[in-house]
Amino acid sequence: MGWLATESDLPLVARYYEIHLLGLAGYQPQLFVCGACKKPLEPETNYFSPAQGTVFCRQHGHDRTDTIEVSANALKVLRFLQTREWTPAGCCGSVPTRRPKSSG
Numbered sequence: 218m219g220w221l222a223t224e225s226d227l228p229l230v231a232r233y234y235e236i237h238l239l240g241l242a243g244y245q246p247q248l249f250v251c252g253a254c255k256k257p258l259e260p261e262t263n264y265f266s267p268a269q270g271t272v273f274c275r276q277h278g279h280d281r282t283d284t285i286e287v288s289a290n291a292l293k294v295l296r297f298l299q300t301r302e303w304t305p306a307g308c309c310g311s312v313p314t315r316r317p318k319s320s321g
């Protein structure tokens with residue numbers, strides 16, 4: 218666990234552990250298919266229901282009052298974190314986690 222202290226992006230490490238802890242506790246969020254129609258989610262804005270622990274497609278999530286919008290990129294990152302193992306070499310080197318600072 219010593220490598221954890223050397224990670225430069227601690228918020229990302231925290232999100233990784235949160236999403237895996239949810240899975241271990243039996244509350245793994247469903248991030249790949251719609252919670253209503255069970256069709257694979259399209260790469261577009263979808264809707265996450267924390268209470269249901271699932272993402273709904275645009276058709277089934279848009280009018281729900283218990284959902285928040287989740288962008289295609291946010292869903293990609295969540296899926297990536299959910300399906301990858303974090304090693305001392307890091308988990309998500311290919312995921313841009315911070316916007317580059319503008320020089321000006």
Ligand SMILES: [Zn+2]
Pocket residue numbers: 251252253254255256273274275276277
């Ligand atoms: Zn659906």
